[in-house]
Amino acid sequence: MAMFIRVDVNDELVAATDGLAAKLIEVCPVKIFKAGDDAGSVAVVEDNVDECTLCDLCLQGPEGSVSIVKLYED
Amino acid sequence: MRFYEFETKTILARRGIPVPEGSRAANAGEAASAARELGGALVVKAQLLVGSKAGASRSDESQAVDSPEQAASATEELLKIDDGGRGPRGVLVEKVHAATAEYSLSISYDGTAKQPLLLAADIAGNIEDIAEAHPDRVVSRHFSALVPFSDYVAKEVAAGLGLNGSELNRMAGVIARLARLFLDYDLTQADIQTLARLEDGSLLAVDCFSDMEVEAKYRQKELLAEFGVGEEDTRSVRAPTAFELAGKKIDDDDPRGIIGPVVEFSGNVGLVIGAGGGSLTLTDAVRKAGGDPANYAAIGGNPSVAKAVALTKLVLGKPGVDKIAVMSNVVSNTRADLVARGVIKGVIEMGFEPADKITIFRVPGAWEADAVKILNKYGVEYCDRSVSISEAAKRAVDKING
Numbered sequence: 027m028a029m030f031i032r033v034d035v036n037d038e039l040v041a042a043t044d045g046l047a048a049k050l051i052e053v054c055p056v057k058i059f060k061a062g063d064d065a066g067s068v069a070v071v072e073d074n075v076d077e078c079t080l081c082d083l084c085l086q087g088p089e090g091s092v093s094i095v096k097l098y099e100d
Numbered sequence: 101m102r103f104y105e106f107e108t109k110t111i112l113a114r115r116g117i118p119v120p121e122g123s124r125a126a127n128a129g130e131a132a133s134a135a136r137e138l139g140g141a142l143v144v145k146a147q148l149l150v151g152s153k154a155g156a157s158r159s160d161e162s163q164a165v166d167s168p169e170q171a172a173s174a175t176e177e178l179l180k181i182d183d184g185g186r187g188p189r190g191v192l193v194e195k196v197h198a199a200t201a202e203y204s205l206s207i208s209y210d211g212t213a214k215q216p217l218l219l220a221a222d223i224a225g226n227i228e229d230i231a232e233a234h235p236d237r238v239v240s241r242h243f244s245a246l247v248p249f250s251d252y253v254a255k256e257v258a259a260g261l262g263l264n265g266s267e268l269n270r271m272a273g274v275i276a277r278l279a280r281l282f283l284d285y286d287l288t289q290a291d292i293q294t295l296a297r298l299e300d301g302s303l304l305a306v307d308c309f310s311d312m313e314v315e316a317k318y319r320q321k322e323l324l325a326e327f328g329v330g331e332e333d334t335r336s337v338r339a340p341t342a343f344e345l346a347g348k349k350i351d352d353d354d355p356r357g358i359i360g361p362v363v364e365f366s367g368n369v370g371l372v373i374g375a376g377g378g379s380l381t382l383t384d385a386v387r388k389a390g391g392d393p394a395n396y397a398a399i400g401g402n403p404s405v406a407k408a409v410a411l412t413k414l415v416l417g418k419p420g421v422d423k424i425a426v427m428s429n430v431v432s433n434t435r436a437d438l439v440a441r442g443v444i445k446g447v448i449e450m451g452f453e454p455a456d457k458i459t460i461f462r463v464p465g466a467w468e469a470d471a472v473k474i475l476n477k478y479g480v481e482y483c484d485r486s487v488s489i490s491e492a493a494k495r496a497v498d499k500i501n502g
Protein backbone atom coordinates (compact mmCIF):
# COMPACT_ATOMS: atom_id res chain seq x y z
CA MET A 27 0.00 0.00 0.00
CA ALA A 28 1.33 3.42 -0.89
CA MET A 29 2.35 5.58 2.07
CA PHE A 30 3.02 8.98 0.61
CA ILE A 31 0.84 9.48 -2.43
CA ARG A 32 -2.66 8.54 -3.49
CA VAL A 33 -3.75 8.65 -7.10
CA ASP A 34 -7.50 9.03 -7.61
CA VAL A 35 -8.98 8.33 -11.02
CA ASN A 36 -12.46 9.40 -12.05
CA ASP A 37 -13.34 6.42 -14.24
CA GLU A 38 -16.31 8.10 -15.88
CA LEU A 39 -14.36 11.19 -16.91
CA VAL A 40 -11.45 9.12 -18.21
CA ALA A 41 -13.76 6.84 -20.19
CA ALA A 42 -15.58 9.83 -21.61
CA THR A 43 -12.40 11.45 -22.91
CA ASP A 44 -11.17 9.88 -26.12
CA GLY A 45 -7.61 8.57 -25.88
CA LEU A 46 -7.05 9.77 -22.30
CA ALA A 47 -6.52 6.30 -20.83
CA ALA A 48 -3.80 5.48 -23.36
CA LYS A 49 -2.20 8.87 -22.83
CA LEU A 50 -2.05 8.41 -19.06
CA ILE A 51 -0.35 5.05 -19.46
CA GLU A 52 2.11 6.60 -21.92
CA VAL A 53 3.08 9.76 -20.06
CA CYS A 54 3.55 8.63 -16.47
CA PRO A 55 7.34 8.29 -16.06
CA VAL A 56 7.02 5.75 -13.26
CA LYS A 57 4.29 3.54 -14.69
CA ILE A 58 1.55 4.29 -12.23
CA PHE A 59 -1.21 3.65 -14.77
CA LYS A 60 -2.02 0.44 -16.63
CA ALA A 61 -4.90 -0.50 -18.89
CA GLY A 62 -8.09 -1.18 -16.97
CA ASP A 63 -10.52 -4.04 -17.56
CA ASP A 64 -12.88 -1.93 -19.64
CA ALA A 65 -11.91 -0.32 -22.92
CA GLY A 66 -10.83 3.30 -22.38
CA SER A 67 -10.19 2.83 -18.66
CA VAL A 68 -7.06 2.78 -16.52
CA ALA A 69 -6.12 1.03 -13.30
CA VAL A 70 -3.62 2.34 -10.76
CA VAL A 71 -0.52 0.19 -10.14
CA GLU A 72 -0.50 0.43 -6.38
CA ASP A 73 3.11 -0.79 -6.04
CA ASN A 74 4.37 2.16 -8.06
CA VAL A 75 2.34 4.95 -6.50
CA ASP A 76 5.01 6.01 -3.99
CA GLU A 77 7.37 6.54 -6.93
CA CYS A 78 5.18 9.41 -8.18
CA THR A 79 7.50 12.28 -9.08
CA LEU A 80 4.69 14.85 -8.88
CA CYS A 81 5.39 15.81 -12.47
CA ASP A 82 1.68 16.63 -13.02
CA LEU A 83 1.64 15.17 -16.53
CA CYS A 84 -1.41 13.10 -15.66
CA LEU A 85 -3.25 16.21 -14.55
CA GLN A 86 -3.36 17.72 -18.04
CA GLY A 87 -6.65 15.99 -18.92
CA PRO A 88 -10.13 17.25 -18.08
CA GLU A 89 -10.28 18.68 -14.59
CA GLY A 90 -10.92 16.01 -11.98
CA SER A 91 -10.14 13.07 -14.23
CA VAL A 92 -7.01 12.33 -12.17
CA SER A 93 -6.03 13.76 -8.80
CA ILE A 94 -2.77 13.35 -6.93
CA VAL A 95 -3.03 13.51 -3.15
CA LYS A 96 0.04 13.98 -0.99
CA LEU A 97 -0.76 11.88 2.04
CA TYR A 98 1.92 13.67 4.05
CA GLU A 99 -0.10 16.86 3.82
CA ASP A 100 -3.01 15.38 5.78
CA MET B 101 42.06 2.87 -8.34
CA ARG B 102 44.17 4.93 -5.98
CA PHE B 103 47.67 6.15 -6.82
CA TYR B 104 50.31 6.67 -4.18
CA GLU B 105 51.38 10.27 -3.68
CA PHE B 106 54.74 9.68 -5.33
CA GLU B 107 52.93 8.30 -8.37
CA THR B 108 50.56 11.27 -8.51
CA LYS B 109 53.57 13.56 -8.32
CA THR B 110 55.22 11.68 -11.17
CA ILE B 111 52.15 12.39 -13.31
CA LEU B 112 51.96 16.03 -12.23
CA ALA B 113 55.64 16.66 -12.92
CA ARG B 114 55.37 15.00 -16.31
CA ARG B 115 52.57 17.42 -17.19
CA GLY B 116 54.51 20.46 -16.09
CA ILE B 117 53.16 20.98 -12.57
CA PRO B 118 56.18 21.52 -10.31
CA VAL B 119 56.52 19.26 -7.25
CA PRO B 120 59.08 19.43 -4.42
CA GLU B 121 62.48 17.90 -5.00
CA GLY B 122 62.56 14.50 -3.35
CA SER B 123 62.78 10.77 -3.70
CA ARG B 124 61.04 7.63 -2.56
CA ALA B 125 62.77 5.36 -0.10
CA ALA B 126 61.85 1.77 0.67
CA ASN B 127 63.54 1.65 4.07
CA ALA B 128 65.31 3.69 6.73
CA GLY B 129 68.72 3.36 5.04
CA GLU B 130 67.44 4.66 1.73
CA ALA B 131 65.62 7.49 3.49
CA ALA B 132 68.85 8.54 5.26
CA SER B 133 70.71 8.55 1.92
CA ALA B 134 67.96 10.60 0.30
CA ALA B 135 68.03 13.08 3.19
CA ARG B 136 71.82 13.39 2.90
CA GLU B 137 71.56 14.12 -0.78
CA LEU B 138 68.70 16.62 -0.46
CA GLY B 139 69.93 18.41 2.68
CA GLY B 140 68.15 21.07 4.76
CA ALA B 141 64.62 20.99 6.11
CA LEU B 142 62.79 17.90 4.88
CA VAL B 143 59.55 16.02 5.31
CA VAL B 144 59.19 12.24 5.31
CA LYS B 145 55.76 11.04 4.15
CA ALA B 146 54.41 7.51 4.40
CA GLN B 147 53.13 6.31 1.03
CA LEU B 148 49.62 5.10 1.68
CA LEU B 149 46.55 4.18 -0.32
CA VAL B 150 43.98 4.44 2.43
CA GLY B 151 45.31 7.18 4.63
CA SER B 152 46.36 9.60 1.95
CA LYS B 153 42.77 10.51 1.06
CA ALA B 154 42.48 12.41 4.30
CA GLY B 155 45.58 14.41 3.52
CA ALA B 156 49.15 13.27 3.29
CA SER B 157 50.15 16.09 5.57
CA ARG B 158 48.31 14.54 8.51
CA SER B 159 50.66 14.43 11.46
CA ASP B 160 50.51 10.66 11.82
CA GLU B 161 51.40 10.12 8.17
CA SER B 162 54.37 12.45 7.83
CA GLN B 163 57.20 13.84 9.93
CA ALA B 164 59.40 16.92 9.59
CA VAL B 165 63.11 16.08 9.82
CA ASP B 166 66.39 17.89 9.28
CA SER B 167 69.04 15.21 9.34
CA PRO B 168 69.67 11.79 7.78
CA GLU B 169 69.39 10.20 11.24
CA GLN B 170 65.99 11.77 11.86
CA ALA B 171 64.87 10.71 8.39
CA ALA B 172 65.85 7.13 9.17
CA SER B 173 64.03 6.98 12.49
CA ALA B 174 60.94 8.73 11.07
CA THR B 175 60.89 6.17 8.27
CA GLU B 176 61.12 3.27 10.70
CA GLU B 177 58.10 4.64 12.54
CA LEU B 178 56.05 5.53 9.46
CA LEU B 179 56.56 2.12 7.88
CA LYS B 180 54.66 0.59 10.81
CA ILE B 181 51.39 2.27 9.71
CA ASP B 182 48.63 -0.16 8.79
CA ASP B 183 47.45 0.85 5.33
CA GLY B 184 44.23 -1.17 5.28
CA GLY B 185 45.92 -4.49 5.81
CA ARG B 186 49.17 -3.72 4.05
CA GLY B 187 52.21 -1.63 4.89
CA PRO B 188 53.10 1.70 3.27
CA ARG B 189 54.85 1.52 -0.06
CA GLY B 190 57.92 3.19 1.37
CA VAL B 191 58.23 6.86 2.19
CA LEU B 192 58.70 10.02 0.20
CA VAL B 193 61.55 12.23 1.41
CA GLU B 194 61.08 15.78 0.18
CA LYS B 195 62.51 19.25 0.58
CA VAL B 196 60.36 21.70 2.54
CA HIS B 197 59.85 25.09 0.90
CA ALA B 198 58.69 28.29 2.57
CA ALA B 199 55.36 29.38 1.13
CA THR B 200 54.05 32.92 0.85
CA ALA B 201 50.51 31.67 0.14
CA GLU B 202 48.75 28.34 -0.11
CA TYR B 203 45.88 27.09 -2.25
CA SER B 204 43.92 23.91 -2.78
CA LEU B 205 42.73 22.48 -6.10
CA SER B 206 40.42 19.53 -6.61
CA ILE B 207 38.89 17.87 -9.62
CA SER B 208 36.42 15.04 -9.19
CA TYR B 209 33.66 13.50 -11.23
CA ASP B 210 30.25 14.76 -10.14
CA GLY B 211 27.93 11.81 -10.75
CA THR B 212 24.82 13.94 -10.38
CA ALA B 213 25.84 16.60 -12.91
CA LYS B 214 27.62 13.91 -14.98
CA GLN B 215 30.56 16.27 -15.48
CA PRO B 216 33.93 16.84 -13.86
CA LEU B 217 33.79 19.40 -11.08
CA LEU B 218 36.71 21.76 -10.49
CA LEU B 219 37.03 23.29 -7.03
CA ALA B 220 39.67 25.77 -5.92
CA ALA B 221 40.28 27.55 -2.62
CA ASP B 222 42.73 30.16 -1.41
CA ILE B 223 43.72 28.03 1.58
CA ALA B 224 45.38 24.63 1.73
CA GLY B 225 43.64 21.48 2.88
CA ASN B 226 41.00 18.97 2.01
CA ILE B 227 38.66 20.85 -0.30
CA GLU B 228 35.58 19.25 1.25
CA ASP B 229 36.58 20.50 4.69
CA ILE B 230 37.29 23.94 3.27
CA ALA B 231 33.93 23.99 1.49
CA GLU B 232 32.23 23.28 4.78
CA ALA B 233 34.18 25.68 6.98
CA HIS B 234 34.76 28.50 4.48
CA PRO B 235 32.30 28.14 1.59
CA ASP B 236 32.99 31.74 0.59
CA ARG B 237 36.61 30.84 -0.17
CA VAL B 238 35.81 28.07 -2.64
CA VAL B 239 35.38 28.62 -6.37
CA SER B 240 33.63 25.84 -8.26
CA ARG B 241 33.09 25.14 -11.91
CA HIS B 242 31.87 22.13 -13.90
CA PHE B 243 33.49 21.45 -17.25
CA SER B 244 32.90 19.09 -20.12
CA ALA B 245 34.75 15.80 -20.34
CA LEU B 246 33.99 15.61 -24.06
CA VAL B 247 35.70 18.70 -25.40
CA PRO B 248 39.28 19.83 -24.77
CA PHE B 249 39.63 21.78 -21.54
CA SER B 250 39.55 25.51 -22.16
CA ASP B 251 42.17 27.90 -20.75
CA TYR B 252 39.33 30.35 -20.31
CA VAL B 253 37.76 28.16 -17.60
CA ALA B 254 41.13 27.95 -15.81
CA LYS B 255 41.50 31.74 -15.92
CA GLU B 256 37.97 32.23 -14.67
CA VAL B 257 38.63 29.98 -11.66
CA ALA B 258 41.99 31.65 -10.98
CA ALA B 259 40.30 35.05 -11.11
CA GLY B 260 37.68 33.73 -8.70
CA LEU B 261 40.52 33.16 -6.22
CA GLY B 262 41.22 36.88 -6.37
CA LEU B 263 44.38 36.56 -8.46
CA ASN B 264 45.43 38.82 -11.27
CA GLY B 265 48.39 39.54 -13.51
CA SER B 266 51.21 37.00 -13.49
CA GLU B 267 49.77 35.25 -10.41
CA LEU B 268 46.56 34.61 -12.32
CA ASN B 269 48.45 33.27 -15.33
CA ARG B 270 50.56 30.92 -13.22
CA MET B 271 47.54 29.57 -11.35
CA ALA B 272 45.53 29.19 -14.55
CA GLY B 273 48.44 27.22 -16.02
CA VAL B 274 48.41 24.75 -13.12
CA ILE B 275 44.61 24.44 -13.20
CA ALA B 276 44.57 23.79 -16.94
CA ARG B 277 47.34 21.18 -16.68
CA LEU B 278 45.57 19.45 -13.80
CA ALA B 279 42.25 19.39 -15.71
CA ARG B 280 43.90 18.01 -18.85
CA LEU B 281 45.76 15.27 -17.01
CA PHE B 282 42.51 14.43 -15.16
CA LEU B 283 40.88 13.77 -18.53
CA ASP B 284 43.90 12.18 -20.23
CA TYR B 285 44.57 9.70 -17.42
CA ASP B 286 40.89 8.81 -16.83
CA LEU B 287 41.07 10.04 -13.26
CA THR B 288 38.04 10.23 -10.99
CA GLN B 289 39.84 12.49 -8.53
CA ALA B 290 42.89 14.71 -8.81
CA ASP B 291 43.61 16.87 -5.78
CA ILE B 292 46.44 19.19 -4.89
CA GLN B 293 45.64 19.80 -1.26
CA THR B 294 48.56 22.11 -0.76
CA LEU B 295 49.60 24.20 -3.72
CA ALA B 296 52.25 26.51 -2.34
CA ARG B 297 53.26 29.83 -3.83
CA LEU B 298 56.98 30.39 -3.22
CA GLU B 299 58.77 33.68 -2.82
CA ASP B 300 59.65 33.87 -6.50
CA GLY B 301 55.93 33.52 -7.35
CA SER B 302 56.20 29.96 -8.66
CA LEU B 303 53.68 27.32 -7.59
CA LEU B 304 54.57 23.94 -6.11
CA ALA B 305 52.25 20.92 -5.60
CA VAL B 306 53.20 19.90 -2.06
CA ASP B 307 50.41 17.48 -1.02
CA CYS B 308 48.35 15.63 -3.58
CA PHE B 309 46.53 12.43 -4.43
CA SER B 310 44.63 10.95 -7.35
CA ASP B 311 42.28 8.12 -8.22
CA MET B 312 41.86 6.46 -11.59
CA GLU B 313 38.69 4.91 -13.02
CA VAL B 314 39.14 1.14 -12.60
CA GLU B 315 37.46 0.49 -15.97
CA ALA B 316 40.13 2.60 -17.65
CA LYS B 317 42.96 0.28 -16.68
CA TYR B 318 43.25 -1.16 -20.19
CA ARG B 319 43.48 2.30 -21.73
CA GLN B 320 46.14 3.27 -19.20
CA LYS B 321 48.20 0.08 -19.48
CA GLU B 322 51.47 1.89 -20.07
CA LEU B 323 51.16 4.11 -17.02
CA LEU B 324 50.09 1.23 -14.79
CA ALA B 325 52.97 -0.91 -16.03
CA GLU B 326 55.32 1.95 -15.19
CA PHE B 327 53.91 2.02 -11.64
CA GLY B 328 54.10 -1.77 -11.35
CA VAL B 329 50.34 -2.27 -11.12
CA GLY B 330 49.43 -5.77 -12.34
CA GLU B 331 46.44 -6.45 -14.62
CA GLU B 332 44.35 -7.96 -11.84
CA ASP B 333 45.35 -5.43 -9.21
CA THR B 334 42.59 -2.90 -8.56
CA ARG B 335 44.58 -1.49 -5.65
CA SER B 336 41.60 -2.10 -3.49
CA VAL B 337 42.82 -2.88 -0.05
CA ARG B 338 40.67 -5.99 0.28
CA ALA B 339 38.09 -8.00 -1.66
CA PRO B 340 34.55 -6.54 -1.58
CA THR B 341 32.43 -7.78 1.33
CA ALA B 342 28.95 -9.30 0.99
CA PHE B 343 27.55 -5.97 2.22
CA GLU B 344 29.41 -4.08 -0.50
CA LEU B 345 28.35 -6.55 -3.19
CA ALA B 346 24.73 -6.21 -2.05
CA GLY B 347 25.05 -2.42 -2.41
CA LYS B 348 26.37 -2.82 -5.93
CA LYS B 349 23.51 -5.16 -6.79
CA ILE B 350 20.92 -2.61 -5.62
CA ASP B 351 22.53 -0.11 -7.97
CA ASP B 352 22.80 -2.54 -10.88
CA ASP B 353 19.19 -3.74 -10.54
CA ASP B 354 17.59 -0.29 -10.90
CA PRO B 355 18.88 2.24 -13.42
CA ARG B 356 17.16 5.18 -11.72
CA GLY B 357 19.60 7.28 -9.72
CA ILE B 358 22.99 6.17 -8.56
CA ILE B 359 24.22 4.39 -5.49
CA GLY B 360 27.88 5.27 -5.32
CA PRO B 361 30.48 3.00 -3.85
CA VAL B 362 29.18 1.16 -0.82
CA VAL B 363 32.02 0.56 1.59
CA GLU B 364 31.73 -1.42 4.79
CA PHE B 365 33.38 -0.28 8.02
CA SER B 366 33.28 -1.90 11.41
CA GLY B 367 31.32 0.76 13.36
CA ASN B 368 27.69 1.16 14.36
CA VAL B 369 26.65 4.46 12.71
CA GLY B 370 24.73 3.54 9.56
CA LEU B 371 25.10 6.17 6.86
CA VAL B 372 22.94 6.95 3.86
CA ILE B 373 24.72 9.78 2.17
CA GLY B 374 23.46 12.17 -0.47
CA ALA B 375 25.90 12.07 -3.38
CA GLY B 376 27.21 15.12 -5.20
CA GLY B 377 30.52 15.67 -3.50
CA GLY B 378 31.62 15.94 0.05
CA SER B 379 30.68 12.43 1.07
CA LEU B 380 34.06 11.60 2.53
CA THR B 381 33.87 14.66 4.75
CA LEU B 382 30.71 13.15 6.20
CA THR B 383 32.40 10.01 7.43
CA ASP B 384 35.19 12.18 8.83
CA ALA B 385 32.60 14.41 10.53
CA VAL B 386 31.01 11.35 12.14
CA ARG B 387 34.41 10.22 13.41
CA LYS B 388 35.26 13.69 14.70
CA ALA B 389 31.96 13.69 16.60
CA GLY B 390 33.03 10.49 18.35
CA GLY B 391 31.06 8.12 16.14
CA ASP B 392 32.21 5.03 14.35
CA PRO B 393 30.74 4.72 10.82
CA ALA B 394 29.35 1.34 9.86
CA ASN B 395 29.55 2.12 6.19
CA TYR B 396 29.85 4.65 3.44
CA ALA B 397 27.03 4.63 0.89
CA ALA B 398 26.19 7.54 -1.38
CA ILE B 399 22.86 7.89 -3.15
CA GLY B 400 22.05 10.55 -5.71
CA GLY B 401 21.06 11.43 -9.24
CA ASN B 402 17.35 11.15 -8.35
CA PRO B 403 17.05 7.57 -7.23
CA SER B 404 13.75 5.76 -7.26
CA VAL B 405 12.02 5.47 -3.92
CA ALA B 406 12.49 1.69 -4.23
CA LYS B 407 16.25 2.15 -4.53
CA ALA B 408 16.37 4.33 -1.41
CA VAL B 409 14.23 1.72 0.37
CA ALA B 410 16.64 -1.06 -0.59
CA LEU B 411 19.72 0.90 0.49
CA THR B 412 18.10 1.82 3.80
CA LYS B 413 17.27 -1.81 4.49
CA LEU B 414 20.81 -2.85 3.63
CA VAL B 415 22.40 -0.28 5.95
CA LEU B 416 19.93 -0.63 8.83
CA GLY B 417 20.02 -4.41 8.49
CA LYS B 418 23.79 -4.53 8.95
CA PRO B 419 24.66 -6.36 12.17
CA GLY B 420 25.53 -3.85 14.89
CA VAL B 421 23.66 -0.98 13.27
CA ASP B 422 20.72 0.23 15.30
CA LYS B 423 20.19 3.67 13.81
CA ILE B 424 21.06 5.51 10.62
CA ALA B 425 21.92 9.08 9.69
CA VAL B 426 20.86 10.44 6.32
CA MET B 427 23.11 13.30 5.34
CA SER B 428 24.52 15.17 2.43
CA ASN B 429 27.30 17.68 2.58
CA VAL B 430 26.50 19.86 -0.37
CA VAL B 431 23.36 21.13 -1.99
CA SER B 432 22.58 18.90 -4.93
CA ASN B 433 19.83 18.34 -7.45
CA THR B 434 18.86 15.06 -5.82
CA ARG B 435 15.18 15.06 -4.83
CA ALA B 436 15.23 15.26 -1.06
CA ASP B 437 11.55 14.23 -0.92
CA LEU B 438 12.16 10.98 -2.82
CA VAL B 439 15.09 10.12 -0.54
CA ALA B 440 12.90 10.92 2.48
CA ARG B 441 10.13 8.68 1.18
CA GLY B 442 12.64 5.87 0.57
CA VAL B 443 14.37 5.89 3.94
CA ILE B 444 11.09 6.19 5.86
CA LYS B 445 9.47 3.41 3.85
CA GLY B 446 12.54 1.20 4.27
CA VAL B 447 12.47 1.64 8.05
CA ILE B 448 8.72 0.99 8.27
CA GLU B 449 8.95 -2.10 6.07
CA MET B 450 11.55 -3.44 8.51
CA GLY B 451 8.98 -3.04 11.27
CA PHE B 452 10.42 0.02 13.00
CA GLU B 453 9.34 3.59 13.73
CA PRO B 454 11.21 6.10 11.53
CA ALA B 455 11.69 8.49 14.47
CA ASP B 456 13.46 5.71 16.42
CA LYS B 457 15.80 4.68 13.64
CA ILE B 458 16.59 7.82 11.62
CA THR B 459 18.73 10.03 13.83
CA ILE B 460 18.87 12.95 11.47
CA PHE B 461 17.98 13.86 7.90
CA ARG B 462 20.12 16.52 6.30
CA VAL B 463 19.84 16.40 2.53
CA PRO B 464 19.78 19.89 1.09
CA GLY B 465 18.42 19.45 -2.40
CA ALA B 466 15.45 19.80 -4.68
CA TRP B 467 11.92 19.53 -3.26
CA GLU B 468 13.10 20.18 0.27
CA ALA B 469 9.72 21.61 1.31
CA ASP B 470 8.01 18.30 0.57
CA ALA B 471 10.81 16.40 2.30
CA VAL B 472 10.24 18.49 5.41
CA LYS B 473 6.51 17.70 5.40
CA ILE B 474 7.21 13.97 5.06
CA LEU B 475 9.82 13.99 7.82
CA ASN B 476 7.59 16.04 10.11
CA LYS B 477 4.73 13.63 9.62
CA TYR B 478 6.92 10.74 10.78
CA GLY B 479 8.63 12.72 13.54
CA VAL B 480 12.12 12.52 12.01
CA GLU B 481 14.55 15.28 12.92
CA TYR B 482 15.34 17.34 9.88
CA CYS B 483 17.91 20.04 9.40
CA ASP B 484 18.63 22.27 6.47
CA ARG B 485 21.88 23.70 5.13
CA SER B 486 22.03 26.24 7.95
CA VAL B 487 23.10 23.37 10.24
CA SER B 488 26.72 22.50 9.53
CA ILE B 489 27.64 18.96 8.66
CA SER B 490 29.71 18.74 11.85
CA GLU B 491 26.69 19.73 13.93
CA ALA B 492 24.43 17.29 12.07
CA ALA B 493 26.96 14.49 12.56
CA LYS B 494 27.24 15.37 16.26
CA ARG B 495 23.46 15.20 16.71
CA ALA B 496 23.37 11.81 14.98
CA VAL B 497 26.26 10.41 17.01
CA ASP B 498 24.78 11.72 20.28
CA LYS B 499 21.52 9.89 19.59
CA ILE B 500 23.32 6.69 18.61
CA ASN B 501 25.72 6.67 21.53
CA GLY B 502 22.94 7.70 23.91
Ligand code: SF4
Pocket residue numbers: 033053054055056057058077078079080081082083084085094
Ligand atom coordinates in the same frame (compact mmCIF):
# COMPACT_ATOMS: atom_id res chain seq x y z
S1 SF4 C 1 2.19 13.14 -11.34
FE1 SF4 C 1 3.58 12.27 -12.86
S2 SF4 C 1 4.52 10.57 -11.82
FE2 SF4 C 1 2.74 11.11 -10.61
S3 SF4 C 1 1.12 9.78 -11.38
FE3 SF4 C 1 1.02 11.67 -12.53
S4 SF4 C 1 2.23 11.28 -14.34
FE4 SF4 C 1 2.76 9.70 -12.88
